[in-house]
Amino acid sequence: MSDPVLSLCDVEKVYNRGRPGEVRVLTGASLEIGPREVVALVAPSGAGKSTLLHIAGLLDTPDTGKVAIAGADMTRASDRIRTGVRREKVGFVYQFHHLLPEFTALENVMLPQLVNGAGQGAARRHAEMLLDKVGVAARGAHRPAALSGGEQQRVAFCRALANTPALLLADEPTGNLDPATSDTVFAALMDLVRETGLSALIATHNLELAARMDRKLRLDNGIVSDA
Numbered sequence: 001m002s003d004p005v006l007s008l009c010d011v012e013k014v015y016n017r018g019r020p021g022e023v024r025v026l027t028g029a030s031l032e033i034g035p036r037e038v039v040a041l042v043a044p045s046g047a048g049k050s051t052l053l054h055i056a057g058l059l060d061t062p063d064t065g066k067v068a069i070a071g072a073d074m075t076r077a078s079d080r081i082r083t084g085v086r087r088e089k090v091g092f093v094y095q096f097h098h099l100l101p102e103f104t105a106l107e108n109v110m111l112p113q114l115v116n117g118a119g120q121g122a123a124r125r126h127a128e129m130l131l132d133k134v135g136v137a138a139r140g141a142h143r144p145a146a147l148s149g150g151e152q153q154r155v156a157f158c159r160a161l162a163n164t165p166a167l168l169l170a171d172e173p174t175g176n177l178d179p180a181t182s183d184t185v186f187a188a189l190m191d192l193v194r195e196t197g198l199s200a201l202i203a204t205h206n207l208e209l210a211a212r213m214d215r216k217l218r219l220d221n222g223i224v225s226d227a
Helices: 049-056 079-089 105-115 120-133 149-160 179-196
Strands: 006-015 023-033 038-042 064-069 090-093 167-171 199-203 215-220 223-226
Touching: 006 049, 023 049, 023 064, 023 199, 023 223, 038 049, 038 179, 049 167, 049 199, 079 090, 090 149, 105 120, 105 149, 120 149, 120 179, 149 179
Parallel strands: 038 199, 038 215, 090 167, 167 199
Antiparallel strands: 006 023, 006 064, 215 223
């Protein structure tokens, strides 16, 4: 049996530990995401889903517990190793697109590839292919300010998948869009995820969107459980 693409085991995260205002965000959170599995993470506001996603994506470290990506224990890995694994194996999508405003849509998708050592031609061809798959290839020469909210988020999806990661982590990826646009953009994301065959953990408040994924997890009181 292949290793989980993502594994969290008994992860704990406490802010201001032992001081006034101590906040226990994660209190033994555990989960596994299998190969090609798309999992919804449902959580009330303030439950700690962003903290969990940051730990899963190696942007933060747990106080206790274990984090593994593709079977490799990252819990005590050096910053250099964590940065390399994060760059090569993990893609991120946030509620706000965070596209670089001075670059075109195409250049935004090319940039992670160039940073990772790809040549200009290969990076351009791959970026054009991704933009085409989500229906915004014709907008590749436009800067983010000239794109609609839905178009910006679709470009952000492409940028997150530019380096063909094994794992996508998304934090309310359609939360800033109106319902109709949200449905269209989410469908584009799911098509792209399914076609590329990666695994994904997608945090959302939208139970209709969550129901379209392989299974649902709930984060509440610092613990992850089946929803």
